[in-house]
Amino acid sequence: MAGVDPCGPIIGEPATARLNPRAVDVARYVVDAAIDCAAPVAEARILPALAYNDSDFWEFEKWALFGHEWLFIGHVNQVPNPGDHFKLRILDEPILVVRGKDGDIDVMSAICQHRGHPLFEGLAEPADTSGCLNAKYFVCPYHAWTYNLDGTLHSAPAMRETTPLGKLREEIRLPRIRFEIFHGLIFINFDDAAAPLAPTLEKMDSEIANFGIADLVPTPLVSTGVFDWNWKIYHENSLEPYHTDYVHKDSHNPAPANLSKFYPFSPGDGQVLTTTDFGPDSAELFDSGGQVQLPIIPNLTDEQRGRLLFISVMPVLFLVIEAGSVLVTMSLPRSAEKTELLFFSLFPKEAVAQPEFESVYEEQGKMLQTIVGEDMLTQAALHRGHRSRFSPAGRFSWLEATIPQMNQWLLERYRRALDRLEEANS
Numbered sequence: 001m002a003g004v005d006p007c008g009p010i011i012g013e014p015a016t017a018r019l020n021p022r023a024v025d026v027a028r029y030v031v032d033a034a035i036d037c038a039a040p041v042a043e044a045r046i047l048p049a050l051a052y053n054d055s056d057f058w059e060f061e062k063w064a065l066f067g068h069e070w071l072f073i074g075h076v077n078q079v080p081n082p083g084d085h086f087k088l089r090i091l092d093e094p095i096l097v098v099r100g101k102d103g104d105i106d107v108m109s110a111i112c113q114h115r116g117h118p119l120f121e122g123l124a125e126p127a128d129t130s131g132c133l134n135a136k137y138f139v140c141p142y143h144a145w146t147y148n149l150d151g152t153l154h155s156a157p158a159m160r161e162t163t164p165l166g167k168l169r170e171e172i173r174l175p176r177i178r179f180e181i182f183h184g185l186i187f188i189n190f191d192d193a194a195a196p197l198a199p200t201l202e203k204m205d206s207e208i209a210n211f212g213i214a215d216l217v218p219t220p221l222v223s224t225g226v227f228d229w230n231w232k233i234y235h236e237n238s239l240e241p242y243h244t245d246y247v248h249k250d251s252h253n254p255a256p257a258n259l260s261k262f263y264p265f266s267p268g269d270g271q272v273l274t275t276t277d278f279g280p281d282s283a284e285l286f287d288s289g290g291q292v293q294l295p296i297i298p299n300l301t302d303e304q305r306g307r308l309l310f311i312s313v314m315p316v317l318f319l320v321i322e323a324g325s326v327l328v329t330m331s332l333p334r335s336a337e338k339t340e341l342l343f344f345s346l347f348p349k350e351a352v353a354q355p356e357f358e359s360v361y362e363e364q365g366k367m368l369q370t371i372v373g374e375d376m377l378t379q380a381a382l383h384r385g386h387r388s389r390f391s392p393a394g395r396f397s398w399l400e401a402t403i404p405q406m407n408q409w410l411l412e413r414y415r416r417a418l419d420r421l422e423e424a425n426s
Contacts, residue, residue, distance in 0.1 A: 066190075096110040113145075143157065183205070184216070212297060216326060224376075
């Protein structure tokens, strides 16, 4: 397509999707400078500092990753009944996840197709977004255009004088967003031409098959707030156990770093995995003192009961899986230097049915907050360090073998995006 401006507006992207020339230049610099960043751990280096703190590189990443990769948005049991729905904002896109009258999940834009007002903002902003809502219709608060659960137009007041309702119904519906459900986990992709997700998650598929994640019960969604660090720092920190004996020396003792194991990573893999075994006197990370033991997930092997499994499906999802529960974290960037974290947990139905469940879950939440609080301070300090003129091209410990794997995932996609731009301008 000779003459196409690779930095110009991108058809099918948000109105703001224009890559300025410096964003492309910085992306090329980062990729060229990261030549050793995906090497075997003994030779690998960390990504250049610009990959963490440069606003133009973030604009490139927002297009290259969040516009074309699979993004985790929730669990099927967050909307268990027909009419149940929740809304989520992925970058600047308000989306709607709903279980329709037929019992199937659907994902669609939450932008009214009349004048573009979000369906769940402004006057319609719900006071509590921690759980699902239920409705028969979705009503735009601006002019009361009303949509059915499947996104088709139901009614539009005062329109008959210009466009009959029947014609509007033929033309208008809430845009559907492509999605896949993998073990009950819902992923979306704004790129209709993207390759399917499931084939890239074969290693994850094998590791979580016994956990029955699709049947687990979610707790309410909680936001821990917006933090002053780049989204990649969260995944790096969560995947590498090297820091746990130091940052979490009093809170992570049940799973010491030296009991960690690492998985091979292959080109095209969609996940990074690692495990840490429990010590001889431990059986769970968030041990509530042993007074009340909730039922664990059935059908697990001895090995699965005796370890933590960590899985990153970038750029959004991070899982911590143990015998009694699954901790689900969503890492949602707000800018190059700010990230919001959303949490919920998944438990077996037998555990949630116990009368002691709420008190045990509350106690586990307090212990989790201790670990999260320690990580928040560390990650914010690390991000500030990346602003320094002395930010290093650091080497890794064997306990950080997952970070070069992360870098390989990232660099594959950065290069792919740059190739798309080159092709568009050839």
